[in-house]
Amino acid sequence: MTIKLAIDTSTSRTIVAVVDSGEVLFEKFHDGATDHGRALGDLVNQALQSHPVIDAVVVGMGPGPFTGLRVGISFARSFALARAIPIIGVCSLDAIDVDVDDYIVAVDARRNEIYWARYKDGVRIEGPSVNKPAEIDGFITDVYPDMKKLCICAQSHDVTEPMYLRRPDAVPTAERT
Amino acid sequence: MSEPLVLGIETSCDETAIGIVRGRTLLANVIASSVEEHARFGGVVPEIASRAHLEAILPSIESAVKEAKISLNDIDAVAVTAGPGLIGALLVGVASANGLALGLGKPLYGVNHLAAHVSVDFLTHLQPIEPTIALLVSGGHSSLLQVDDITSSITKLGATMDDAAGEAFDKISRIMGLGFPGGPAIDRIAQSGDAKAIDFPRGLTQAADWQTRPYDFSFSGLKSAVARYLEVTPDYAKADVAASFQESIVDVLMLKAIAACTATGINSLVIAGGVAANSRLRAVAQERCAKAGISLRIPSPGLCTDNGAMVAALGSLMVTAGRAPTEGAFDASSSLQVEQVSL
Numbered sequence: 001m002t003i004k005l006a007i008d009t010s011t012s013r014t015i016v017a018v019v020d021s022g023e024v025l026f027e028k029f030h031d032g033a034t035d036h037g038r039a040l041g042d043l044v045n046q047a048l049q050s051h052p053v054i055d056a057v058v059v060g061m062g063p064g065p066f067t068g069l070r071v072g073i074s075f076a077r078s079f080a081l082a083r084a085i086p087i088i089g090v091c092s093l094d095a096i097d098v099d100v101d102d103y104i105v106a107v108d109a110r111r112n113e114i115y116w117a118r119y120k121d122g123v124r125i126e127g128p129s130v131n132k133p134a135e136i137d138g139f140i141t142d143v144y145p146d147m148k149k150l151c152i153c154a155q156s157h158d159v160t161e162p163m164y165l166r167r168p169d170a171v172p173t174a175e176r177t
Numbered sequence: 178m179s180e181p182l183v184l185g186i187e188t189s190c191d192e193t194a195i196g197i198v199r200g201r202t203l204l205a206n207v208i209a210s211s212v213e214e215h216a217r218f219g220g221v222v223p224e225i226a227s228r229a230h231l232e233a234i235l236p237s238i239e240s241a242v243k244e245a246k247i248s249l250n251d252i253d254a255v256a257v258t259a260g261p262g263l264i265g266a267l268l269v270g271v272a273s274a275n276g277l278a279l280g281l282g283k284p285l286y287g288v289n290h291l292a293a294h295v296s297v298d299f300l301t302h303l304q305p306i307e308p309t310i311a312l313l314v315s316g317g318h319s320s321l322l323q324v325d326d327i328t329s330s331i332t333k334l335g336a337t338m339d340d341a342a343g344e345a346f347d348k349i350s351r352i353m354g355l356g357f358p359g360g361p362a363i364d365r366i367a368q369s370g371d372a373k374a375i376d377f378p379r380g381l382t383q384a385a386d387w388q389t390r391p392y393d394f395s396f397s398g399l400k401s402a403v404a405r406y407l408e409v410t411p412d413y414a415k416a417d418v419a420a421s422f423q424e425s426i427v428d429v430l431m432l433k434a435i436a437a438c439t440a441t442g443i444n445s446l447v448i449a450g451g452v453a454a455n456s457r458l459r460a461v462a463q464e465r466c467a468k469a470g471i472s473l474r475i476p477s478p479g480l481c482t483d484n485g486a487m488v489a490a491l492g493s494l495m496v497t498a499g500r501a502p503t504e505g506a507f508d509a510s511s512s513l514q515v516e517q518v519s520l
Contacts, residue, residue, distance in 0.1 A: 037268050041275040041506035048279065066224065067265045070231050074269045075276035077235045082249060082280025162231065168224035172217040173351075 002055045004154070005047065005079070006147040009036045009072030010064030010092035011107050016043035017147035018051040019058075024148050025051055036068040040075050056085050058154040060092035060145055062163035063115035063128050064107060073162055089159035093117040093128050095145035106139040114139070115165065130165045181253040181496040184241070184277070185489030186234070188270030189262025189290050190317060191215060191226045193233035195241040196485030197252075198493050203300050204245035206479075206486040209233035216357045220347065221316075227265040234273050241485070252283055254502065256492025259287035259520050260513030262317070267509035275506070284502035287520035288491045289331075289513055290483075291318060294449040296327055296494055297480045297487035308443050309474075310334075312434040314458075315450035315483075316343030316358070319430075321392040321437050322515060324447075327491070328498040333515050334437050335392025338381075342426055342452045345396040349403050349422055353415055363419045364455050370420030372457075377425040378402050382432060391440070392433055399425055420457075427458045431465050438471050445472045449487075454478035495519060 003025075006017040014036045017027040026047045030039035048054075059076035062069045073089075080087035093115065096105045106116040109130050116136050117127030133139075180200035187194040191212055197205040211229035215221045242249055257274035260267055271287065278285035295311045311322040319337035324330075340348070343360055350359025355366065380395035403422050407413055430452075438446055448462055453475050466473035480486060495502075503520045510520075 037271055037275075037508040038506045040272065041279065044276075044279055045506070066227065067268060070227060070265070070269050071272040074231055074234060074272040078238070078273040078276030079280040080276075081235060081238065082277045162228075164228070168222055168228070170218045170222040170225065173219040174217065 003051065003053060004056045004058050004151050005044070005054045006058045006150050007040070007072050007076050008060030008092055008095065008145045008147070008150060009040065009068045010060045010062045011144055013144050014039040014043060015145065015147060016040065016047050018047050018054070019148055019151040022148065022152070027147055033065070033068070036071040040071060044079070054083060054085060057087040058151050059087065059089055060095060060150060061089040061159040061161070062092055063109070063130065063165045064092060065110055066164060069162055088154040090150050090153040090157055091124070091128060091159055091163060092145045094124060094153045094157065095150035096143045097146040097149045098140055098143070104136060104139040105143060106133070106136065106141045114141070128163055128165060181493050182247065182251055183254050183256055183489045183492040183496060184252050185485045185487070185492055186255070186257040186270045186274045187293070187483055187485045187488045188230045188234065188266050189258045189260070190266060190483060191221045191229070192483040193230045193237050194483055194485035195237045196487065196489040197241050197245040197247065198300065198486060198489040200493060201299055203486050204247065205241040206484055207237045207241040207244065208484055209237050212358060219351050219357055223263045223265055226263060227269055230266055230269040234269060249281060252281060254284045254286060254492055254496050256286040256288050256488050256495070258290045258293060258488055259507065260290060260510035262290055262511060264509060264511040267511065271509045286492045286495050287503040287507050288488060288495070289515060289518050291320060291322070291515045292327060292331055292518045293487040293491045295322065295324055295447055296491035297449060297476045297484070298447050298474050299490045299494060300486060301476055301480070302474055306447065309445040309447050310434060310437045310441065310443050311447045311449065312430060313450045314342045314430060314448070314452035316347060317341050318450060319394045320515065321433060323441060323443065327518070328494050328500050329518055331515050331518055335390065335394065335433065337394040337396060339395055339397035340400060342394070342396060342430065345400050345426060346452070348400055352404055352407060353418065360452060360455060363423055364457065366416050367420035367423045367457065370414065370416030372420040372424035374414070374417035375406060375421040377421055379425055379429045382429060392437055394429060394433065396426065423455070423457050427455070427461050430458065431461050435465055435469050435471065438469070444470060446474070448475045449481055451482040453481040
């Protein structure tokens with residue numbers, strides 16, 4: 001029996017849950033593309049009021065807009081360090097719960113692009129990648145990671161680095177025109 | 178609680194820095210800088226800085242705890258720079274501080290970066306910081322402050338109207354091909370130059386300026402004057418230009434700092450921020466403060482640039498003064514005003 005604190009900030013939604021062996025004991029979210037910093041502390045504080053004992057942290061590692069994504073990962077890592085408990089990272093797209101066997105999920109990557117991945121029989125077979133929406137056929141969008149699924153994925157995956165999928169935009173001085 | 182144990186986190190620019198203090202004793206000061214990653218871009222790239230912070234912050238906390246020979250659970254409070262600074266960079270530190278404080282069940286103080294720079298003096302001098310005038314000069318800031326209470330009452334007397342002093346160093350250094358960051362590069366080459374070789378302008382020091390903007394700074398005119406000089410003088414002597422440029426900045430900074438001391442009747446000056454590591458500024462400050470009867474305090478060069486010790490020091494002062502911790506969830510603020518010492 002492991003009580004997990006699940007956190008995802010890879011979309012405009014900040015999601016916090018407490019999950020015990022597949023049972024969701026607490027789940028709350030806050031919508032707002034620039035609210036992750038403020039919302040996350042609040043939501044975790046609420047979660048700890050009812051569930052003070054946490055055995056592990058599971059965090060969505062993206063892909064997703066960078067600033068919000070980093071808030072969740074930075075918070076989760078420090079919380080795990082403070083409690084001296086393990087932390088497991090999961091590809092946030094893997095945690096999106098879709099009730100079909102063969103599908104593509106996509107989330108907003110800003111700049112008119114999407115982060116996407118293709119799944120077959122519950123396994124990611126392509127991606128995560130970043131593309132223009134027109135380049136990808138038949139994706140499911142307007143979906144958010146499911147915290148129960150995030151915790152299930154954490155049993156078999158561990159993503160240790162944030163999934164940025166893009167380089168910083170800066171151009172070295174020597175290459176400027 | 179007479180000697181609070183405080184962990185401070187600083188991520189406002191390109192330094193991921195963790196400090197741990199007990200009361201006024203510095204136990205650990207760990208700094209991971211991404212400055213080398215920015216060098217080829219000629220300045221700090223926010224996205225690169227933010228990525229580097231996330232990479233460095235946990236190992237930095239771990240090594241600071243080890244260096245301080247404490248256990249994380251012993252900490253009485255966590256302090257973090259809440260602003261001003263690069264928003265994406267600040268958020269990594271604030272989120273980490275939030276996670277630590279909630280995980281440990283300890284109070285969290287979101288503090289002002291500029292106030293923290295002044296607070297570092299608390300670690301090196303036994304006398305109280307206040308009342309004092311503070312000259313804060315770095316790559317992002319150039320401000321003259323009146324500090325009546327470091328934990329609650331700071332008044333901005335003046336600030337730069339355009340470039341920060343450190344920014345001017347970076348730009349001139351880049352034009353002369355001396356590299357980034359410009360401060361140390363110009364300081365080094367200026368050692369062998371003649372500071373009187375070229376009479377560069379002193380911004381906002383005309384008689385009218387002393388009436389209207391006595392404690393404000395402007396370095397963009399100086400920057401243009403140096404750039405123009407370099408253009409029309411193809412065989413310029415780098416050392417002389419560096420020394421004369423540096424002299425202009427140092428002269429203006431000290432003229433205004435001493436004027437602020439004189440006008441307010443506060444015979445104490447603290448100089449902090451990255452530019453306070455400049456050897457010429459330190460020498461001129463010593464000389465002029467001694468002459469004016471002003472007690473001068475400048476932190477060691479390592480504590481002038483961004484560091485976590487200064488944030489921990491301010492946190493320690495907050496706890497000791499009985500200030501309330503930051504209530505509930507809070508966000509970083511890229512433009513936090515210096516009057517707001519804590520959130």
